[in-house]
Amino acid sequence: MLWAVVSGFLVAFIAPLVHRLGRRAAGPVLALLPLGLFIFFLSHLPDVAAGEVFRHEALTWSAVLDVTVSFYLDGLSLLFALLITGIGTIIVAYAGTYLEDHPDRGRFYVALLSFMASMLGVVLADNLITLFVFWELTSLTSYILIGFDHEKAESRNSALQALLVTALGGLALLAGFVMLGLIGGSFELTELLNEREAITGHGLYVPMLVLVLLGAFTKSAQFPFHFWLPNAMAAPTPVSAYLHSSTMVKAGVYLLARLSPAVGGTEVWLWTLVIVGGVTMVIGAYLAIQQVYLKRILAYSTISALGVLVFLTGMASAEAETAARYAGTAFGAFLLGHALYKATLFLVAGTITHETDEKDVTKLGGLARAMPMTAFAAALAGLSMAGVPPFFGFIGKELLLEAALQQAAWAWLLTAAAVVTGTLFIIVAGLIAWRPFYGEVRQTPKHPHEAPAIMWVGPALLATLSLLIGILPGYFGTPLTMPATASVLFAGGDEAARTGLLEEHRLALWHGINLALLLSVGILVLGVGLFAAHQHVMAALRPVQWTLRIGPAKWYDIAFKSVIGFAGLQTRVLQSGFLRVYLAITILTMVGLVGYGIFRLDDLPVSLELPAENLWAYAYQNLYVLVTAVMILLGTFGAVHSRSRLAAIASLGVVGFGVALIYVFYGAPDLAMTQFLIETLTVILFVLVFYHLPAFPTVSGKLSRGRDVLIALSAGTVMTTLVLIATSVQVQERISDYFVEQAVPLGEGRNVVNVILVDFRSVDTLGEIVVLAIAGVGVLALLKLRPGRKRA
């Protein structure tokens, strides 16, 4: 399973090469990878459908922190993995043709394949931290994908918005995961899933839940974080199709479903999910029918569908067993159904725009004659979305209604929300699958033709699957979705319940004449009627149009602008551009913090062990140290009082070499050598900039000198006290003794300083040289990119 995830990243590396060699064939060739993975996952289907789970621990990342790279495959992961790889295959092949003329196609494959691999990582990870890493990788790769047309400001802004919203949620999620791991006693999902009582009963349960939900809701574009998703439509259409049908936004839904047995089952969980999901599904669908651009209509309908899935995940935690089972079953069925029709409709929308150069649905019509295969795929997918039997979408919607009806509390309200959403979905389906293809032929900027085969085979295949699974739910639907349902409902260890569910429950088209069926019929009639009267509906809604303008997108803008404004303000206050001000701020901060720490100590643990009786003899023995100290002091005074810059620098050099001598006296040749070299280098640098500096005497006046004396004295006092304390207090055993002892046996070196630098503490050193490199680049930037200067 490790290779299933890693292969995506590896192939992403060579994708540009394949593109360069293969040209037109690159898309289909690269599609072989997701296809292979799809077959690999499909081969696990029989075992997983029988209730088996696979776990694979690939690497111990950090044993101390309980972080492993481990993977887990059960019904839920498998369903997601199949969707990711299956739809991924079609997307990769389709994208090759869709972006035929795009110069950056090679880079596009890199981002797309890395994104696919990250997404697989999310749904297969067993360790929470591993999951989180892949989760953030999906945010990053989708940022690149959404901003793919990076020369358009709109693309860049949308990508940034998506990244900021999901990354903020990601931060909350990380905190939530850490809390969850600490509460549950493990970071492995397999173990957490059996710890529901310990987790939900813990005092920190609610704060943890809030953080995790924030992460999931932002990712899955739940109200009020839904606004980033329609903007993400700036991405090329195949990307939108992929992000919306089976990946990215589904990651949040996956997480909720995955964690449901571990952290669900409480009132807080149930009602938060039901309310947020319910509001999102109604608002999303309502906003969808107001749009005129193909992709925006679909985007809002995706928000609505995500709402449905969250809504169902919430209800799957209902106390009554039948209600929970219906909701769980509906979750699996709706997930699969939605992925199939949504991917198709997006690809169809892409094909329409590709062939006509028109994306406004009100300006399209009668395309069925020119593009029969696309129209065919669109019709099937549209019927599935509308929930018409015998399409698979019908089964999903039936179960949704049934689940809402079965709820113990507020069943009528939940059912009403489901009915409204279902009705609006029919209008959406009509707008996408009917409006562009039938009715009178409209003039478009480009004369429409049927797209190349590779652009309609995929959508047609997916749409046909919608029909096939709908007709034969027992053969195709049940083994795919019921194991996923079991994963949502039961913990991993609950084998009896799991197999019980798999044996008893099957998806079926016909449930007998019941309330859900009657509601379904009502929805169909109402939906078709409203679609026919779409113009009038829109006219009737016009007076409430203003509500669209005060949505959360506005709040985001305000928040974004205030952050930028605040950053500007504090930059103006703190970043004066004068080195002396920076130094003063840095030193005063240090003095303040350390000084406060020393002040808080009850008594100063300073002991100066001077041999009091024969102080003179002691001084005489260490005369060379005293002389050096006096030299350093004289150098300092010289530097301060000098009237010429050259003399000041020379005096500072005396100080530096004096300190180096002290290192030599006390047996630190490495430090001494470094100090000597640095002092020399300082002189060289000084010589280089000598002629660029302003005249010396004007640098500071009397007043500012007085201020600087105060700062310097306080810093000196605090540092001296700190050093004295540090040398007199021994809290723990000195680690340096350990290093000295182990340098030869463990580090194979007699120079302890070097062994520490390159072996014992090598990661620290690595960090330091990275900082050094960054500082170097910073200096380079300051020198080379000054305003009013030609770029070097």
Added chain:
Amino acid sequence: MMTSTILRTATRYLFPLLMLFSIFLLIRGHDEPGGGFIGGLLAAMSFAMYALAYDVPTARLMLRVDPKYLVGVGLLLAGLAGVFGLVWNAPYMTTYWWHPETGPLAGQHLGTPLIFDIGVYLVVIGVTLMIVFNLAEE
């Protein structure tokens, strides 16, 4: 910059000695005072001396590569020095040693820390010269 014949002549003779000494410091660093940081500073200094005695283009010519590549290669070496452990499922930066018993290196010990130190050496040279050369070109 400065057209002093004494400085130029001295630089020409000192440069190879300083470079040799810096490599000597780098290699002995694990057992005696020295190491990549000190060696790197010294090497950078000898190039800086060239820039002072002659001019920056001459010094750049002596270095042959742009200092920024040294920074990149150095970081890469230092980072890669730690990955050997990962192959045997040991933590990153686990060190490995090789003790040749015959051949010209007999009796010495060579290990991944040396690779790491060479990385440090190159980064220090690169960053220092990046700053020195650009300041000198002002």
